Amino acid sequence: MRICISCRKTYDRNNLFKITKDHKQGIMIQKGMGRSAYICKSAKCYSDSKIKKKLQKALKTFLEPEFIDIFEKEIASYSDQPN
Numbered sequence: 001m002r003i004c005i006s007c008r009k010t011y012d013r014n015n016l017f018k019i020t021k022d023h024k025q026g027i028m029i030q031k032g033m034g035r036s037a038y039i040c041k042s043a044k045c046y047s048d049s050k051i052k053k054k055l056q057k058a059l060k061t062f063l064e065p066e067f068i069d070i071f072e073k074e075i076a077s078y079s080d081q082p083n
């Protein structure tokens with residue numbers, strides 16, 4: 001069980017998007033090794049206007065402005081897949 005950084009509720013990992021600050025490859029979604037933050041699959045959390053700030057705080061890193069675009073595309077592609 002992990003905590004969503006937005007709503008602070010606990011979820012099974014299957015119900016969360018994992019964002020990792022990988023030691024070598026930088027920010028990765030659903031993969032990578034390093035400090036991670038989790039966001040649940042409810043639209044009000046992953047489309048929160050403050051989500052980037054919350055992620056930066058949780059990952060202790062600076063996220064490029066393009067990150068949100070990449071993140072939204074990743075979420076769209078994962079939502080299309082059946083669980």
Ligand SMILES: [Zn+2]
Nearest residue numbers: 004007040045
């Ligand atoms: Zn949430």
